[in-house]
Amino acid sequence: MTIEQVTHELQLVERRSPEARRRRWERKYRIVLPAADGLAAAVAAFVIHGAYGRWGVALGLPPTWIIAMCAHRAYDRSALGLGTEEYRRVLRGALALPALAACGYWFFARDSGLLHDMMMAAAPAAAIALLSRYVLRRRLHRRWAQGRDQRTTLLVGPSLGVAELIAVLRRSGVQELRVAGVCLTDPENAQAIKKLGLSVHGGVSDLSGVIRATGSNALVVLPAPEFDATVVRRMSWTAAAQGADFLLVPTLADVAASRLATRTTNGVPLTYVQAPTLSRASRLPKELLDRALATALLLVLAPLMIAIALVVRLDSSGPALFRQRRVGLYGDHFTMLKFRTMRQDAEQRRADLAHLNENSDGLLFKMKRDPRITRVGSALRRYSLDELPQLMNVFSGHMSLVGPRPPLPEEVDAYTPEVKRRLLVKPGLTGLWQVSGRSDLPWDEAVRLDLGxxxxxxxxxDLLILIRTGSAVIRGTGAY
Structure with a gap:
């Protein structure tokens, strides 16, 4: 494979530097964030002043807060707009604020009142800063959904990898990337990519011209046997000369950024992938939080659950609760509870409806207009109210608030060894598949989300999934 010569003349690099071609939203975002942080710190300072009647914190908190944010790279490009890393850096900066306040107390002003106020201001400053970031990100995502402020991207790699990446991007909702074109290592398969609505610009021998012609400000390279270290290095030079960001798609997919780190051994940068945290000790905080929240929710929702049980009994003959054997942690069986949403003969009629299964690509049986569902059951399913009794399964320790869907024993019998990894954690009342489309998702995508x-x-x-669960329930997407 040949890659065109890359010219690194100073004039060319300066004229097409990343700074010159950086997206406008990014420049504004990085200007607005420090201003929003300064305002958050000022508001927090006045809150503390109102509580304790001292003005010193109003002068010291805003610059100290911004210094803490800079020290923890809260304004770094890699953390803007997507994922939870932006929020984590704000929280780490908030935790560092008391240490900065202590240093200021020791070296500058021996004022114990000021030290106390600075420490007390960390929590409200963090809360306001997180809220402002959430508002800014929501606005940015709305603009992305409208096709504005997106990163114009050129994909480079094999047709199969490109098709898989495009499928993932299109399933994930709002996207930062707008694919302007594709350069293939196997141009003979260009027709398959064109069917996806993408423009194919030949091979990878003239990347510089393609980047320029498409106006791309990002070059995304997928794994390919043809891409050895020399080829990848030359592509990175081409991207730099054209002022485009250079991104590599990892061979190992569905790995959270928090599990990745770069280590250098004898001058060779290596990507370190942290092992999943699946030990009992690491899950202890989750266990305690699950039991505590389940207890609180059962107490708060008890009147609603009693009312639903009465309505279910009045609507059709049969018990209010539906009991079914499911498979939990490490393959152990337990009895899962739900409000009954089907008629009593539902299991007997399933064989007659097998030919109408709309999830024929996997192990699940789903129908959008299942005749076995009762009138009340349809409403309960739409808003996931039939799942409320599973809080008792969470309280008893058989389930978690967040986790994979609890499978049936016959489903587990058909699992491949890879899919059986779902049983390494407790099944959940909600999970990634529930907040990503529920029954509308194909089986392979549901498995991918659960394994991820x-x-x-x-x-x-877990907290992010619980937050997203509320909006997914209100929308009722994929609930049937």
Whole structure:
């Protein structure tokens, strides 16, 4: 494979530097963020002043807060707009604020009142800063959804890898990337990529011209046997000369950024992938949080659950609760509880409806207009109210608030060894597949999401899924 010569004349690099071609939203975002942080710190300082009647913190907090954010790279390009890393850096900066305040107390002003106020201001400053970032990101994502402020991207790699990446991007909702074209290592398969609505610009021998012609400000390279170290290095030079960001798609997919780190051994940069945290000790905080939240929710929702049980009994004959054997952690069986949403003869009629299964690509049986569902059951399913009794499964320790869908024993019998990794964590009341489309998702995508959750689990990810669950339930997408 040949790659065109890359010219690194000073004039060319300066004229097409990344700074010159950087997206306008990014420049504005990095200007607005420090201003928003300064305002958050000022508001927090006045809150503390109102509580304790001292003005010193109003002068010291805003610059100290911005210094803490800079020290923890809260304005770094890699953390802007996507993922949870932006929020994590704000929280780390908030935790560092008391240390900065202590240093200021020791070296500058021996004022214990000022030290106390600075420490107390960390929590409200962090809360306001996180809220401002959330508002800014929501606005940015709306603009991306409208096709504005996106990163114009050129993909380079084999047709199969390009098709898989495009499928993932299109399933993921709002996207930062707008694919302007593709350069293939196997141009003979260009027709398959054109069917996806993408422009194919031949091979990879003239990247510089393609980047220039498409106006791309990002070059995304997928793994390919043809791409050895020399070829990848030359492509990075080409991207730099054209002022485009250079991104490599990792061979190992569905790995959270928090599990990745770069180590240098004898001058060779190596990507370190942290092992999944699946030990009992690492899951102890999750267990305690699950039991505590399940207990609180059961107490708060008890009147609603009693009312639903009465309505289910009045709507059709049969018990209010539906009990079914499911498979949990490490393959152990347990009895899962739900409000009954089907008629009593539902299991007997399933064989007659097998030919209408709309999830024929996997192990699940789903129908959008299942005649076995009762009138009340349809409403309960739409808003996931039928799942509320599973809080008792969470309380008893058989389930978690967040995790993969609890499978049936016959489904597990058909699992491949790879899919059985879903059983390394407790099944959940909600999970990545529920907040990503539920029954509308194909089986392979549901498995991919569940395995990604198993490998990348963290309390932060659980919290994010719980937050997203509310909007998914209100929309009712994929609930049937």
């Amino acid at each position: 959750y198993v490998d990348n689990w963290s309390l932060g990810l």
